[in-house]
Amino acid sequence: MSGHTHPCCKIGPSILCADLSCLADECRRMIHSGADYLHLDVMDGHFVPNLTFGHPIVKCLRPKMPDVYFDMHMMVQNPERWVENMADAGANQYTFHVEACDDIPALCRKIQESGMRVGVGLKPGTPVETILPYSDLFDVVLIMTVEPGFGGQRFMEDMMSKVQYLRTNFPDLDIEVDGGVGPSTIDVVAEAGANMIVSGTAITGAADPSQVIALLRNSVENAIQKSQLER
Numbered sequence: 001m002s003g004h005t006h007p008c009c010k011i012g013p014s015i016l017c018a019d020l021s022c023l024a025d026e027c028r029r030m031i032h033s034g035a036d037y038l039h040l041d042v043m044d045g046h047f048v049p050n051l052t053f054g055h056p057i058v059k060c061l062r063p064k065m066p067d068v069y070f071d072m073h074m075m076v077q078n079p080e081r082w083v084e085n086m087a088d089a090g091a092n093q094y095t096f097h098v099e100a101c102d103d104i105p106a107l108c109r110k111i112q113e114s115g116m117r118v119g120v121g122l123k124p125g126t127p128v129e130t131i132l133p134y135s136d137l138f139d140v141v142l143i144m145t146v147e148p149g150f151g152g153q154r155f156m157e158d159m160m161s162k163v164q165y166l167r168t169n170f171p172d173l174d175i176e177v178d179g180g181v182g183p184s185t186i187d188v189v190a191e192a193g194a195n196m197i198v199s200g201t202a203i204t205g206a207a208d209p210s211q212v213i214a215l216l217r218n219s220v221e222n223a224i225q226k227s228q229l230e231r
């Protein structure tokens, strides 16, 4: 992690609260509204008290949108179990939760060898120090700003200290924030130094998702520009 080039802003709608009966159409709507990637929430009913979908759905989506970046947020126990399936389904990023992982280096190696970017997620109660010994192994760190499991929850601003710490110590790292992020909370997220912005209900529930995506992007790009001028 060297070079000190702040990674660029990327906006990734979470389709968790979209109309999942027409998933591909919803995904296309997000991309046509200016999304840079799709954040796909996989829940197993064990790691979190909710169920969504797995690799068979991702595999069906992939041919319908061959160039879209699929960011898999794996809210599952035994995350090592689904790496090959997700890679085969066409996932680009595999973000496991540190709380669910017994052997971080082995899992990171497995994800990388299968051709996906490596992401690690931290629940709100997990200190950032937990992942520091392995920091070279991750492409993305996902800081949860709600308890994982459901969309539409309240943003936890006190998680921003984790983002600030990571941005200060790992200037080139992709730092993703997820949970309760929208027009009313984006400025603190951007100021803290996050560059990958997940936003669910604020985008999918908006009358004009493109307006919300543009607003989020504007806030993050301004913060990046400001931090570069201060350097």
Ligand SMILES: O=C(CO)[C@@H](O)[C@H](O)COP(=O)(O)O
Binding pocket: 014, 016, 017, 039, 041, 073, 146, 147, 148, 149, 150, 151, 152, 153, 178, 179, 180, 181, 198, 199, 200, 201, 202
């Ligand atoms: O992973 C999760 C929830 O576990 C998120 O991706 C949410 O789905 C984001 O939705 P909003 O909080 O933005 O409505």
